[in-house]
Amino acid sequence: MRAVDFLDQLNGEFFNGALAPLVLERLRELPVERDDVRGFVERAFRLMHQAGLPATDVSPLHGELLGSLIARLLPGTWGGRIPPITVAGRHRLFDVLVARLCGEHGRMLDIACGFPPVTSVDSATALPGWDILGADRALPEFLLEDGLGNYASFDAGEQVQYFQPTLPTRENWAALLGDYDGSQRRLEALFRHLHGGGTAPAGASLVRHPVTQYERDNLHFVRADLDALSTAPATVIRCFNMLMYFDAEFRARAMQHFADLLQDGGLLLYGVDWAHSMECRYMTMRKRDGRLGSGEFAFSLDNLMPVGIAPWYTLQPDEPEAFRLAALSRVLRDDTAFIREYTERADAMRREYGVCVRQSDGYLSDVSPDLPPADLWRLSADFSTRLDAALAPRAVAVLTAAGYAARINEVGHVAVRV
Numbered sequence: 215m216r217a218v219d220f221l222d223q224l225n226g227e228f229f230n231g232a233l234a235p236l237v238l239e240r241l242r243e244l245p246v247e248r249d250d251v252r253g254f255v256e257r258a259f260r261l262m263h264q265a266g267l268p269a270t271d272v273s274p275l276h277g278e279l280l281g282s283l284i285a286r287l288l289p290g291t292w293g294g295r296i297p298p299i300t301v302a303g304r305h306r307l308f309d310v311l312v313a314r315l316c317g318e319h320g321r322m323l324d325i326a327c328g329f330p331p332v333t334s335v336d337s338a339t340a341l342p343g344w345d346i347l348g349a350d351r352a353l354p355e356f357l358l359e360d361g362l363g364n365y366a367s368f369d370a371g372e373q374v375q376y377f378q379p380t381l382p383t384r385e386n387w388a389a390l391l392g393d394y395d396g397s398q399r400r401l402e403a404l405f406r407h408l409h410g411g412g413t414a415p416a417g418a419s420l421v422r423h424p425v426t427q428y429e430r431d432n433l434h435f436v437r438a439d440l441d442a443l444s445t446a447p448a449t450v451i452r453c454f455n456m457l458m459y460f461d462a463e464f465r466a467r468a469m470q471h472f473a474d475l476l477q478d479g480g481l482l483l484y485g486v487d488w489a490h491s492m493e494c495r496y497m498t499m500r501k502r503d504g505r506l507g508s509g510e511f512a513f514s515l516d517n518l519m520p521v522g523i524a525p526w527y528t529l530q531p532d533e534p535e536a537f538r539l540a541a542l543s544r545v546l547r548d549d550t551a552f553i554r555e556y557t558e559r560a561d562a563m564r565r566e567y568g569v570c571v572r573q574s575d576g577y578l579s580d581v582s583p584d585l586p587p588a589d590l591w592r593l594s595a596d597f598s599t600r601l602d603a604a605l606a607p608r609a610v611a612v613l614t615a616a617g618y619a620a621r622i623n624e625v626g627h628v629a630v631r632v
């Protein structure tokens with residue numbers, strides 16, 4: 215199938231053919247020969263449709279992120295392994311939530327912490343009275359820096375697991391993955407050279423057990439699969455950006471593991487977010503009498519008209535949180551007074567920040583190519599916080615009128631009892 219035919223089909227089915235030409239042009243890069251990529255994009259479009267997102271709110275940036283970023287991040291690119299990607303500051307608001315719900319002391323298990331484990335480091339700093347254990351099945355045995363601005367992780371069998379530019383800009387990714395096999399061969403050759411005692415080229419290095427560099431008094435790590443993880447009972451389990459990769463059967467098993475690993479009264483916090491905690495959807499649940507009870511689903515309001523693509527980031531056709539988010543977004547979007555006020559505020563902030571500004575034809579524009587990705591996400595996160603502050607009370611009123619037990623939670627997100 216050609217990309218153009220695939221996109222025509224999606225545009226027709228989910229947007230009545232109304233997507234902007236520039237959005238479609240950005241999507242043309244899609245490697246449609248890959249089932250996982252087609253599946254991902256199709257699911258994303260279906261979720262947009264379920265959430266009631268109009269074609270005018272799909273920006274060229276969405277086209278670009280779906281068209282090029284996704285193919286690099288999907289496990290299909292990495293031999294089925296889930297990339298260990300995380301980003302500093304990502305769970306900032308969840309550290310605040312943990313302190314507000316559970317106090318200044320406790321034991322947090324950060325399951326699927328990723329590598330470099332910068333979000334666990336953030337938590338150890340933000341929650342100095344807490345002991346934090348980061349656990350991930352893919353903590354590298356070796357970390358290779360190639361001296362050219364890229365790093366690669368290798369497992370105990372000395373096989374490459376994952377590589378990326380240290381500064382992950384569009385250009386740096388393209389340079390590294392433009393020739394994926396060539397980059398992998400080059401990194402493997404450098405690994406063998408350094409592991410065999412060869413002299414390191416300028417800036418290159420090979421470190422064994424690199425995660426120990428991140429440990430400190432209140433922060434430790436363990437390389438373990440959730441299935442095999444066994445630790446002292448935790449006050450809080452955080453598991454972000456992992457479950458959306460797995461099917462319902464795995465999730466059911468994971469829930470049992472979480473229950474086993476939590477102390478009674480302990481808090482389970484899991485979900486999806488993007489940079490700086492923006493575009494988040496998550497569940498909070500307590501363990502009571504030995505089992506996980508019902509909980510609360512919470513989300514940030516930027517999901518209704520996101521700058522990024524996190525609301526649709528899922529590898530499963532039945533991810534409960536993605537569906538819940540789409541259903542609640544639909545309720546809010548169907549309230550004409552609410553969505554008018556939301557759009558006016560969001561559009562005003564987009565103009566203020568110069569991020570995907572609404573044009574005279576009603577469609578969202580691109581971002582300036584001069585805006586570095588880190589600045590884009592910092593501005594978008596600021597915008598997200600301001601949207602929640604301004605509109606969460608109205609959103610709660612709309613959801614309450616629609617029959618949900620809704621409230622504003624301890625970090626300003628809209629939460630509904632499930």
Ligand SMILES: C[S@@+](CC[C@H](N)C(=O)[O-])C[C@H]1O[C@@H](n2cnc3c(N)ncnc32)[C@H](O)[C@@H]1O
Binds near residue numbers: 298301351456
């Ligand atoms: C996208 S990263 C998320 C990192 C971090 N939690 C965050 O939110 O930024 C997903 C991580 O899940 C880990 N992972 C996937 N399945 C796992 C399992 N069954 N047990 C432990 N870790 C797992 C992967 O190795 C990867 O590092």
